Amino acid sequence: MASVEIRNVFKAFGSTEVLHGVSVDIQNEEFVVLVGPSGCGKSTLLRMIAGLEEITKGDILIGGRQVNNLPPKDRDVAMVFQNYALYPHMTVFDNMAFSLKLAKAPKAEIQERVQRAAEILNLSDYLERYPRQLSGGQRQRVAMGRAIVRDPLVFLFDEPLSNLDAKLRVQMRAEIKALHHKLRTTVVYVTHDQVEAMTMADRIVVMHDGIVEQVGDPITLFDTPDNLFVAGFIGSPAMNLIPGRIGRRDGRVWVEARAGVRLPLRPNAPGQQGQEVVYGVRPKSFQIAPSPGDDTVDMTVGVVEPTGDEIEVIAKVAGEQVCAVFTDRLALKPEQTVAVRPQLDSVHLFDAGSGKRLVA
Amino acid sequence: MTETRQGASYADTRRRPGFVAALYIYTSLFVVAAIVLIPLVTTALGGFKTLGELRVNPFGLPTDWQWANYWDILVSARYWQMLGNSLLIAVLTVFLTLAVASMAAFTLAHVHFFGNRFLMNYFLLGLMFPIATAILPLFIRIRDLDLLDSYMGVVLPQVAFGLGMSILLLRNFFRNVPRELFEAAFVDGSGYIRFFWYITLPLSRPILATVGIIAFVHSWNSYIVPLIMLNSQDKYPWPLGIMIYQGEFSTDWQLVLAFITLTIMPTVIVFFAAQKHIVAGLTAGAVKA
Numbered sequence: 240m241a242s243v244e245i246r247n248v249f250k251a252f253g254s255t256e257v258l259h260g261v262s263v264d265i266q267n268e269e270f271v272v273l274v275g276p277s278g279c280g281k282s283t284l285l286r287m288i289a290g291l292e293e294i295t296k297g298d299i300l301i302g303g304r305q306v307n308n309l310p311p312k313d314r315d316v317a318m319v320f321q322n323y324a325l326y327p328h329m330t331v332f333d334n335m336a337f338s339l340k341l342a343k344a345p346k347a348e349i350q351e352r353v354q355r356a357a358e359i360l361n362l363s364d365y366l367e368r369y370p371r372q373l374s375g376g377q378r379q380r381v382a383m384g385r386a387i388v389r390d391p392l393v394f395l396f397d398e399p400l401s402n403l404d405a406k407l408r409v410q411m412r413a414e415i416k417a418l419h420h421k422l423r424t425t426v427v428y429v430t431h432d433q434v435e436a437m438t439m440a441d442r443i444v445v446m447h448d449g450i451v452e453q454v455g456d457p458i459t460l461f462d463t464p465d466n467l468f469v470a471g472f473i474g475s476p477a478m479n480l481i482p483g484r485i486g487r488r489d490g491r492v493w494v495e496a497r498a499g500v501r502l503p504l505r506p507n508a509p510g511q512q513g514q515e516v517v518y519g520v521r522p523k524s525f526q527i528a529p530s531p532g533d534d535t536v537d538m539t540v541g542v543v544e545p546t547g548d549e550i551e552v553i554a555k556v557a558g559e560q561v562c563a564v565f566t567d568r569l570a571l572k573p574e575q576t577v578a579v580r581p582q583l584d585s586v587h588l589f590d591a592g593s594g595k596r597l598v599a
Numbered sequence: 600m601t602e603t604r605q606g607a608s609y610a611d612t613r614r615r616p617g618f619v620a621a622l623y624i625y626t627s628l629f630v631v632a633a634i635v636l637i638p639l640v641t642t643a644l645g646g647f648k649t650l651g652e653l654r655v656n657p658f659g660l661p662t663d664w665q666w667a668n669y670w671d672i673l674v675s676a677r678y679w680q681m682l683g684n685s686l687l688i689a690v691l692t693v694f695l696t697l698a699v700a701s702m703a704a705f706t707l708a709h710v711h712f713f714g715n716r717f718l719m720n721y722f723l724l725g726l727m728f729p730i731a732t733a734i735l736p737l738f739i740r741i742r743d744l745d746l747l748d749s750y751m752g753v754v755l756p757q758v759a760f761g762l763g764m765s766i767l768l769l770r771n772f773f774r775n776v777p778r779e780l781f782e783a784a785f786v787d788g789s790g791y792i793r794f795f796w797y798i799t800l801p802l803s804r805p806i807l808a809t810v811g812i813i814a815f816v817h818s819w820n821s822y823i824v825p826l827i828m829l830n831s832q833d834k835y836p837w838p839l840g841i842m843i844y845q846g847e848f849s850t851d852w853q854l855v856l857a858f859i860t861l862t863i864m865p866t867v868i869v870f871f872a873a874q875k876h877i878v879a880g881l882t883a884g885a886v887k888a
Contacts, residue, residue, distance in 0.1 A: 291782050312788035324779035328801045337797070338787035385787070 241302030241392040248297035274436035275446035317386030318395040325370040332366040396428040467594040479561040485510040496557035505583040509599040519587035522564040535578040646857030685836035689818040704769035725763035752828040772806040808876035
């Protein structure tokens with residue numbers, strides 16, 4: 240078990256730079272998820288930790304030891320690949336024992352460690368089978384078993400669930416999290432799925448275009464996104480972002496969006512008169528108001544999608560498409576205009592130019 | 600054909616070829632089969648005839664079956680010795696070809712180094728270079744190595760000239776081994792050599808069988824190299840053995856035919872036994888399985 244320090248790491252493929260100075264500190268026993276859209280460099284960063292890609296500039300330390308020039312086998316890391324990468328000609332037992340055999344561990348120890356890993360992962364009945372005789376979820380477990388038997392300093396997961404169907408993905412998500420609780424090994428986990436990131440991580444690293452946008456625990460990222468990218472990326476459905484200008488008069492503050500629509504803000508909201516901003520409000524932060532007022536805004540309903548326990552409404556506010564989610568069973572109809580009240584405490588303001596969060 | 604009816608009923612729902620198409624298919628298959636089978640059958644039957652009958656009735660069934668032709672060859676020590684020589688040379692050729700070509704192909708497929716492509720193309724050039732054109736320099740080189748009249752003097756040139764094709768086939772197969780397997784093995788603690796031994800070779804059985812059989816058949820039928828390199832009769836492989844039946848003034852054709860039939864029999868048997876592997880190996884990598 241060990242910490243992982245990533246210090247100002249750059250990566251270039253030829254003349255194309257894909258990581259522009261990434262720094263992340265991962266604590267011992269921590270479950271850290273690297274998340275971002277495809278092409279953001281998260282997998283490259285993981286592969287650099289594993290030693291499968293060279294580091295162009297910067298340092299990576301595992302357990303306080305610089306590993307820049309160490310080959311993967313000397314880094315004491317285990318990796319689970321997206322398509323499992325099981326050795327097709329070996330049984331489940333041999334797949335899991337392979338690294339120990341290479342390390343010339345005694346037979347009895349190999350036997351014992353594989354058995355124990357198989358018990359943890361419910362694979363004891365499948366040890367003599369070949370990967371082709373297993374289902375997707377079982378193969379995924381074998382891939383994890385191969386990592387577990389080695390008892391490495393760090394587990395690296397590269398989008399391990401993206402080949403599974405939705406139901407199995409939810410199940411395996413819980414299994415991986417439970418496994419982490421049991422083993423308490425440091426985990427670095429890459430995914431493009433922000434739901435996976437939110438549900439599994441102790442801390443999330445949001446990456447975009449080769450830089451780290453924000454690092455924090457799931458709730459912090461959700462409640463106080465640092466910038467427009469994180470605001471739009473974390474949360475499902477995504478946060479509604481409406482551009483406008485700050486207006487102030489008589490102690491009242493608002494954002495004036497297109498066509499003079501006023502979006503309410505709390506009185507102590509940051510920002511100067513006339514500043515160009517983006518007004519961010521989460522779909523669940525809207526409440527239906529009985530009548531229009533200073534703290535409400537008109538919403539024109541477009542599509543109503545009941546999901547059973549809530550209603551998702553695609554609507555227009557100030558000419559912008561927004562999404563609102565209500566837990567009440569409202570009888571909303573298309574083309575209907577209703578007054579909604581954004582919860583002022585959970586309204587986010589971002590500078591339109593820099594995309595940075597405005598802080599009071 | 601609907602999506603839902605696929606599976607068990609797939610074979611029934613496939614459109615049957617019309618009469619003209621069927622006629623065409625059977626005719627062309629028949630012609631191809633005839634081209635292969637007629638010489639084989641003629642050779643086998645010719646071995647049962649007398650020389651006189653062979654002259655007047657080369658293709659038909661023998662009127663009087665001369666079992667003695669085959670029997671005399673089968674009980675002669677020479678036949679078995681030549682078969683043994685051929686087998687030894689072929690096995691050595693296969694072994695060396697597989698060992699050298701698989702290692703070279705692995706390097707060319709997986710290791711990026713300066714001149715990788717150039718070296719590959721250099722090996723491929725060997726494909727365009729028939730062994731007969733190089734026979735004189737080859738003879739001189741083998742003589743200088745002091746390998747004349749030895750099995751290795753035949754085996755080494757055969758291996759060398761088989762490398763181009765073998766490396767080409769093996770490399771294309773190795774390149775299709777998923778990259779993730781290599782990375783997984785790398786993280787698991789193996790290097791190139793152990794990856795080659797524990798992962799690549801076991802996964803490459805079909806292509807190794809193909810290359811091995813091609814090398815075997817090639818060596819089995821090889822005539823010019825042993826003819827030039829070997830002097831003592833007790834080292835002759837079977838293609839040279841036929842020469843005993845060719846006298847200065849006459850040739851015992853019926854014995855030649857019987858001899859050929861008996862000596863190609865092992866290759867035919869091996870081919871049928873390994874047929875599945877050969878076809879799988881030749882088409883491997885052509886489409887994603």
